Amino acid sequence: MRFLNALKSDIIFQFKHGFYAIYSVLTLFYVLILTYIPKEFSDIIAPLIIVSDPSLLGFFFIGGILMLEKTQGILDYLLVSPLHIFEYLLAKMTSLTLIALFSSLIIAYSSGLSFNPFVLTLIIIIISSFFTLLGFIVALQCETINQYFVKIIPSIILLIVPCMLLFVVNDLLIIKLIPSVASIYLILGVFQGIYLWEFLIYSTSLIIFIILCFSYIKKYIFKILYGGK
Amino acid sequence: MITVNNLSFSYNKKQPKVIKGIDFSVDKGEIFGFLGPSGAGKTTTQRAIIGLLRGYEGSIQIMGRERSEWNNEIFERIGVAFDSPNLYIKLTAIENLELMASYYQTKPRDILKLLKRVQLYEAKDKKVESYSRGMKMRLNFIRAILHNPTLIFLDEPTAGLDPVNAKIIKDMIVELKHQGKTIFLTTHNMEVADVLCDTIAFIVDGSIPLIDSPKNLKLTYGSHKVIVEFMERQQITSREFDFQEIKHSKEFLDILQNKEIKTIHSQEATLEDIFIQITGRELS
Ligand SMILES: Nc1ncnc2c1ncn2[C@@H]1O[C@H](COP(=O)(O)OP(=O)(O)OP(=O)(O)O)[C@@H](O)[C@H]1O
Ligand SMILES: [Mg+2]
Numbered sequence: 001m002r003f004l005n006a007l008k009s010d011i012i013f014q015f016k017h018g019f020y021a022i023y024s025v026l027t028l029f030y031v032l033i034l035t036y037i038p039k040e041f042s043d044i045i046a047p048l049i050i051v052s053d054p055s056l057l058g059f060f061f062i063g064g065i066l067m068l069e070k071t072q073g074i075l076d077y078l079l080v081s082p083l084h085i086f087e088y089l090l091a092k093m094t095s096l097t098l099i100a101l102f103s104s105l106i107i108a109y110s111s112g113l114s115f116n117p118f119v120l121t122l123i124i125i126i127i128s129s130f131f132t133l134l135g136f137i138v139a140l141q142c143e144t145i146n147q148y149f150v151k152i153i154p155s156i157i158l159l160i161v162p163c164m165l166l167f168v169v170n171d172l173l174i175i176k177l178i179p180s181v182a183s184i185y186l187i188l189g190v191f192q193g194i195y196l197w198e199f200l201i202y203s204t205s206l207i208i209f210i211i212l213c214f215s216y217i218k219k220y221i222f223k224i225l226y227g228g229k
Numbered sequence: 230m231i232t233v234n235n236l237s238f239s240y241n242k243k244q245p246k247v248i249k250g251i252d253f254s255v256d257k258g259e260i261f262g263f264l265g266p267s268g269a270g271k272t273t274t275q276r277a278i279i280g281l282l283r284g285y286e287g288s289i290q291i292m293g294r295e296r297s298e299w300n301n302e303i304f305e306r307i308g309v310a311f312d313s314p315n316l317y318i319k320l321t322a323i324e325n326l327e328l329m330a331s332y333y334q335t336k337p338r339d340i341l342k343l344l345k346r347v348q349l350y351e352a353k354d355k356k357v358e359s360y361s362r363g364m365k366m367r368l369n370f371i372r373a374i375l376h377n378p379t380l381i382f383l384d385e386p387t388a389g390l391d392p393v394n395a396k397i398i399k400d401m402i403v404e405l406k407h408q409g410k411t412i413f414l415t416t417h418n419m420e421v422a423d424v425l426c427d428t429i430a431f432i433v434d435g436s437i438p439l440i441d442s443p444k445n446l447k448l449t450y451g452s453h454k455v456i457v458e459f460m461e462r463q464q465i466t467s468r469e470f471d472f473q474e475i476k477h478s479k480e481f482l483d484i485l486q487n488k489e490i491k492t493i494h495s496q497e498a499t500l501e502d503i504f505i506q507i508t509g510r511e512l513s
Binding site: 002005006008009013016072074076077078079080082083226 | 279280281282283301302304305307309311313314315316317318319320324328329331332333334372
């Protein structure tokens with residue numbers, strides 16, 4: 001199966017480039033924080049750490065991986081192999097989602113909070129899928145690492161600012177539909193409880209954004225990768 | 230194997246075309262070479278045929294079908310070595326080959342044997358980042374033929390290789406031909422074009438002024454010269470004579486009989502001479 005081989009390649013690639021080492025250190029660091037801070041803080045800190053795992057890390061890691069592959073010319077070679085670009089993309093998403101899941105579950109268990117692991121898993125998959133697709137789109141447009149650091153700025157602003165706005169207004173539905181905010185509410189919900197309709201609204205929003213990303217990639221990827229008019 | 234008709238391409242709508250309506254065909258089992266100076270459009274044409282460029286004009290028939298009608302399955306039968314090696318630098322040679330081989334349905338050729346052949350066996354377990362450029366080029370080359378493709382594209386296959394390793398690669402290319410593979414290579418090295426290719430297309434500024442076999446090119450365009458160096462008034466002087474003419478040349482016979490000869494060379498026109506003669510451009 002080409003997809004499974006692509007997944008295996010990604011895991012080897014990420015391992016050799018030290019991504020797993022970074023993840024392990026971070027996870028350990030978070031676990032230590034959570035064991036030392038008082039219980040009343042971990043109620044809010046644990047979910048925030050957990051939401052950063054599939055989102056922030058997913059976004060930056062896929063960017064880093066794609067840029068590494070681009071600068072090594074790997075992507076050029078994969079384009080002349082039978083591997084389909086969507087098998088390639090799915091393998092990337094799966095590999096990063098697997099690490100995010102692993103790390104989130106460890107952090108969640110060590111926080112001492114109660115939660116439903118199946119719901120958490122489902123939500124992590126959704127969040128991770130969106131952010132890796134977004135990071136993929138951004139990195140796809142860049143040829144050099146410097147370009148990448150410039151081009152991620154708009155996405156970061158668009159995702160972080162609405163989270164900040166939460167401190168000012170927290171009952172505006174439109175803000176809550178923004179992927180970063182929706183992700184925070186979903187993860188908070190895993191630990192503090194959430195109405196079904198809320199869960200459905202947030203996750204539907206994320207899924208719509210996932211579909212948008214996919215259609216963008218489907219439409220433009222060959223144009224971006226191949227060049228020409 | 231490949232038939233290209235009136236192919237044009239520009240990277241940007243606003244810019245002039247870099248390929249300007251070229252025609253050629255590559256037969257099964259031959260080594261076909263694109264010879265031309267830097268910027269002539271060799272890589273561009275090759276990438277268009279491989280399927281890495283969108284929006285070309287004209288037609289590219291490959292293995293019996295228009296290029297745009299093929300899906301990814303075509304890559305099971307095509308091998309590509311780009312002009313700059315693109316490898317997983319944190320992986321070893323073996324890991325690189327095994328990883329890529331896993332995407333193909335065909336069972337890969339004997340990896341260790343191939344590594345031995347290009348003198349990478351000793352370095353097979355070293356990370357590619359520690360490789361020299363020449364080593365990377367050789368690994369890049371064997372990766373292109375690992376899945377036993379029937380049509381092989383090589384972009385400057387011997388660039389940056391020392392003579393010994395260049396010879397190994399050239400020998401392997403000839404072996405591939407004897408196995409019935411079709412090879413399309415680009416080069417601005419006339420020696421490579423001369424010894425390897427059955428057919429050579431001269432390409433300059435996106436056009437192909439001439440296509441023929443190296444032998445015919447030399448017969449048709451090349452002159453064969455004899456250069457004599459001899460002493461005249463205490464100085465070494467030299468004269469050039471057309472090879473066909475020397476029998477009848479009084480001056481040549483006179484020099485032979487009456488002068489102190491230092492050297493006599495016979496010189497054949499190189500493809501480079503012919504290239505300059507036809508295109509008015511140098512290869513490098
Ligand atoms: N990605 C690109 N975008 C825009 N122009 C390009 C691109 N790649 C090549 N060109 C231009 O197209 C022309 C043909 O380039 P090409 O790389 O095909 O030449 P080449 O014959 O392979 O040269 P070389 O011997 O240096 O490899 C050149 O003028 C080059 O500047
Ligand atoms: Mg080139």
